[in-house]
Amino acid sequence: MSRLDADVVIAGGGLVGLTAALALASGAAGTPFKVIVVDALDPAKVVGVAYDGRNSSIAYASWRMFEALGIATRLEGREQPINDILVTDGKVREGASPMFLHFAAAEIADETGDAPLGHFVENRHLREALQGAVEACDAIELIAPMAVSGVAYEPGHVAVTLADGRVLTASLCVAADGRGSPVREAAGIKTIGWSYDQMGIVTTMVHDKPHEGVAQEYFLPGGPFAVLPMTGNRSSLVWTEKTDIAKAIMALDDAGFAAEAQNRFGTYLGHCAPEGPRWSYPLSLQLSRDYVRPRLALVGDAAHGIHPLAGQGYNLGMRDVAALADVLIEARKVGLDIGALTVLDRYQRWRRFDSTALAVMTDGLNRLFSNDIGPLRLARDLGLGLVNRFGPARRLFMRQAAGAVGELPSLMQGRGPDGKAA
Structure with missing residues (x-):
């Protein structure tokens, strides 16, 4: 067939989709992948305050990826370092248990270079930064607002049909x-889940006293x-x-909502x-049975949706x-077809x-924590308390929270997608 429109077409231009585009287009052995992102939402609307009031916790390893991709500089002055994480258990109006788990960034400073935990x-600021980086990248084309109406997987290529009838061809489709x-x-x-x-x-919430960069996880x-x-x-x-x-x-008015929140906050941040x-x-767990198919x-x-209690959803994405970028870049280096199942299976594993x-x-x-069963509460x-007192276990949990354990892809090691130091 004639030349493909792109190396990769990404369906979905949210936080993960735009990050994927930047990771793939940032350069593979000097030759970036050409990427087309198709998103059903209007980019101008998704950066508004009314669209999404959520925040994302960017773990230490993920922030290194942001630095390698040039996204961190676009967030200067709009990000809050996480210096400590405090995990407690308790009841409404009764306060926290005397047992707690405290993570301090300073404790693993020798491994993180004195960086915060995240x-x-x-x-909305993340979307602005990602959109700006995408707009500045010649190897990425963003088509939005536009829905994907169908995908056909053919020998040697994938054909992505858009809602307006256009057909885009590429070696690989990434679903984000x-x-x-x-x-x-x-x-x-x-998928499986519940x-x-x-x-x-x-x-x-606005409060009288400074939070000092401490993240609190209070199990009720x-x-x-x-x-x-x-x-x-x-x-x-x-x-x-x-x-x-x-x-x-x-359904409560602002005063009623504030009162219920204050009952749980306590007074450590003032009013x-x-x-x-x-x-x-609604909250649920969902895991895809497979992460890949040919192309x-x-x-x-x-691929996966988890409970938000650890703030790891975006970091997982x-x-x-980062792993997909490593796999595709390595495949291109040795002349393999990036859409072949033999290549993609490494990403899945x-x-x-x-x-x-x-x-x-x-x-x-x-x-374990979302209940009020006496013996479980005691346990x-x-x-x-035991984990907090046992330094090696505590530091292991801290490294896990920072995303600095396991086989880290190049971008999360602070190296560019071509393997060179960023």
């Missing part, structure tokens, strides 16, 4: 189109209550509750009040992207274990 960034991925569904890839009968409530019987530091005297509230209770909380809109969404690779939520292990861990933690409080 950074916290508003999603979310948990309900139409591309995954059309390819016949099944609902938690919980909802996540997200909003921004209804689910984790996370207070995550933002720039200024603001924190992102990620509040998990049973579905019926969450709906009642969402707290919500700022801006609130969002809520198709799944990344991000299209970034590890997908690399990523499926990590994703499944993290999904099982977050699922187990949610089930988990003792567990937190």
Whole structure:
């Protein structure tokens, strides 16, 4: 057939999709992949305050990837370093258990170069930074707003049909189109998972006292209550509750909502009040049975969706992207077809274990802590206290939280996608 339109077509231009485009287009042995991103949403709308009030926790290893791709500089002044993480257990109005788990960035400074454990960034700022980097990259074309209406997998290429009738051809299609991925569904890839009968409530809270860059994960019987530091005297509230209770909380006026939040916050940040809109969404676990098909690779939520209690959803997607970039770059270097199943299977083997292990861990933690059963409460409080006292175990958990364990792709080691130091 005639020359392909691109090396890779990415379905989905959200946080993971745009990161994937930049990773692939940043250069493979001096020759970047040509990438086309197709997204159903208007890029101008997704950076508005009303569209998405969530924030993303960018772990230490993921931030190194941002630095390697030139994204970190675009976020200067709009990111909040995470210096400490405090994990506690407790009850509403009764305060936290005396047992706790404390992670301090300074404790692993010899491994991280005195960097914070991570950074916290508003999603709207992330989208602006990613969009700006994509716009500045000649190897990437963004087509949006535009839906993908079909994908045909042919010998030697993939044909992606757009809603306006255009057909794009490439060696590989990457599905980054979310948990309900139409591309995954059309390819016949099944998923496994379940609902938690919980909802996540997200909003921004302003408070009197500074947070000092400390992220708090407070486990309550209804689910984790996370207070995550933002720039200024603001924190992102990620509040998990049973579905019926969450709906009642969402129905409260601002004063009632603030009172319920303060009952859980306590007074360590002084007076707290919500700022801006609130969002809520059902929580579930979802894992794809396969991450690849011939000429198709799944990344991000299209491949896996986990409980948000550890704040690792986007980081998991970034590890997908970095691993896929390594696999495709290496394949191109030795003259292999990047859409061949033999090439893509290495990506699947690399990523499926990590994703499944993290999904099982977050699922187990949610089930262990989201209850008020006396013996379990005692056991988990003792567990937190023991881990906090045992330095090697605590530092292992810290490295896990920083994303600095396991087989790290080049970008997460601070090297460019061609293997050279960034």
